Amino acid sequence: TVFNDRHFSCENCDGCVSGGFDSATSQIVLCQNNIRHQSHMNRVVTHELIHAFDHCRAHVDWFKNVKHLACSEIRAANLSGDCTLMNEIARFKFGLKGHHQTCVRDRAIRSILAVRKVSKETAEKAVDEVFDACFNDLEPFGRIPHSKTDAKRAYRDFQNRDRYNANL
Amino acid sequence: GLTPQPPRSCEDYWWEWRHCRGLPHAFRHYYAHGSLPACGRWREDYEACRAWESSRAAAAQVPPPRSSPLMEKQKHAAVWTLRKSPPPDWYLPLDQGKPN
Numbered sequence: 001t002v003f004n005d006r007h008f009s010c011e012n013c014d015g016c017v018s019g020g021f022d023s024a025t026s027q028i029v030l031c032q033n034n035i036r037h038q039s040h041m042n043r044v045v046t047h048e049l050i051h052a053f054d055h056c057r058a059h060v061d062w063f064k065n066v067k068h069l070a071c072s073e074i075r076a077a078n079l080s081g082d083c084t085l086m087n088e089i090a091r092f093k094f095g096l097k098g099h100h101q102t103c104v105r106d107r108a109i110r111s112i113l114a115v116r117k118v119s120k121e122t123a124e125k126a127v128d129e130v131f132d133a134c135f136n137d138l139e140p141f142g143r144i145p146h147s148k149t150d151a152k153r154a155y156r157d158f159q160n161r162d163r164y165n166a167n168l
Numbered sequence: 169g170l171t172p173q174p175p176r177s178c179e180d181y182w183w184e185w186r187h188c189r190g191l192p193h194a195f196r197h198y199y200a201h202g203s204l205p206a207c208g209r210w211r212e213d214y215e216a217c218r219a220w221e222s223s224r225a226a227a228a229q230v231p232p233p234r235s236s237p238l239m240e241k242q243k244h245a246a247v248w249t250l251r252k253s254p255p256p257d258w259y260l261p262l263d264q265g266k267p268n
Contacts, residue, residue, distance in 0.1 A: 006262070026258050056258060058248040071247040085199055098202030133244035146196045149187075156180075164175045 002052060019044040020115075021051035023062045028052055043087075047080035053140060066118060070126040071134040073108035078135055079144060082107055105131060178217040185210035 002008075006027070013019075013031035018040065020029045028048040035041050054060050054072045061068050077083055083103035088095070095102060105127055112123040138144060141154040157164065174181075187193055188207035197205040 006259070025262055026255060027262065054248075056251070056254045058250050060248055068248055096199060098198075098200070100200040101202075130247050133247055136244060144196075144200060146200075147192070153183075153187075160176070163173070166172070166175075 002049065007052065017114075019048050021048045021055070023051075023055050023060070026052065026055060043081045047076045047082060050076040050079055057139075063116075066112065066116065066122060066126040067130050069112055069116065070108055070123070071130045071137075073111040074104055074127065074131060074134040075137055077104040077107040077111070079138065079141060081145075084146070101135065104135060174213070174217045174220055176213075176217070178214060178221060181210055181214035181217050185214055 008028050008030060010030050010032040012033045013029070016034055018031050018034050021027075022029060028045070028051075030041075030044060030048075035044060051072050054075065055062075060072060062072075078100075081087070083100050085096075085099070088099065088103055093099075093103065108127050109120070109123045112118065112126065113120060116123075140158065141151070142157050143150055143154055145151040145154055185207055188205050188210055194204055197203070
């Protein structure tokens with residue numbers, strides 16, 4: 001379980017960073033000076049919650065294993081809405097067929113380079129090595145939540161998980 | 169013996185099938201995966217679910233659960249090992265005196 005007063009911190013941040021996850025304290029940081037719209041807030045919170053979820057459910061070596069970091073960044077970009085068509089168009093990145101995956105890959109590499117002193121080649125290699133496994137890891141949603149409908153459906157599946165798991 | 173209850177309600181299978189075949193979902197699937205979605209399995213699961221409800225007999229073939237995220241994950245080697253419980257400091261209070 002995540003608690004607002006324990007696992008979230010609203011702070012002023014340098015540059016144009018929107019937020020981050022501090023694994024040392026298991027706390028999500030939201031950059032209050034850089035988030036101005038509700039839709040952006042929704043996306044940042046979802047993105048960082050994916051990292052928090054991964055930290056809570058797995059032994060993620062955030063600092064020494066670039067593939068672990070890459071995996072969580074792939075998942076966060078994939079599942080948070082970072083890479084919707086509209087968001088990409090707003091960034092002047094145009095593409096349609098499978099472009100979501102191109103966006104996820106590129107944003108994961110960018111995120112790694114923003115938090116770790118590794119070369120672009122190292123980041124790219126790590127992302128490419130784990131991409132298939134991590135792009136298809138859709139926990140906790142079970143699907144890419146493209147819309148509120150998808151998100152509500154994912155929550156419904158979660159509420160009915162006992163029935164689902166009993167059948168496996 | 170009795171066949172087990174399907175993993176989802178029949179209404180859920182029907183809803184998933186209708187949703188899968190809709191234009192918005194087809195577009196999003198093409199954008200995310202580069203191909204159109206395959207929706208037939210939801211319809212098959214729905215038909216099997218109704219058959220189970222109708223007969224509740226061993227003759228009704230309940231399909232194996234729709235390829236679930238759990239099964240999809242097993243096709244790829246795990247990147248990390250799962251924990252048995254949250255990290256030890258997950259719920260511990262923070263030092264509130266830290267500088268901002």
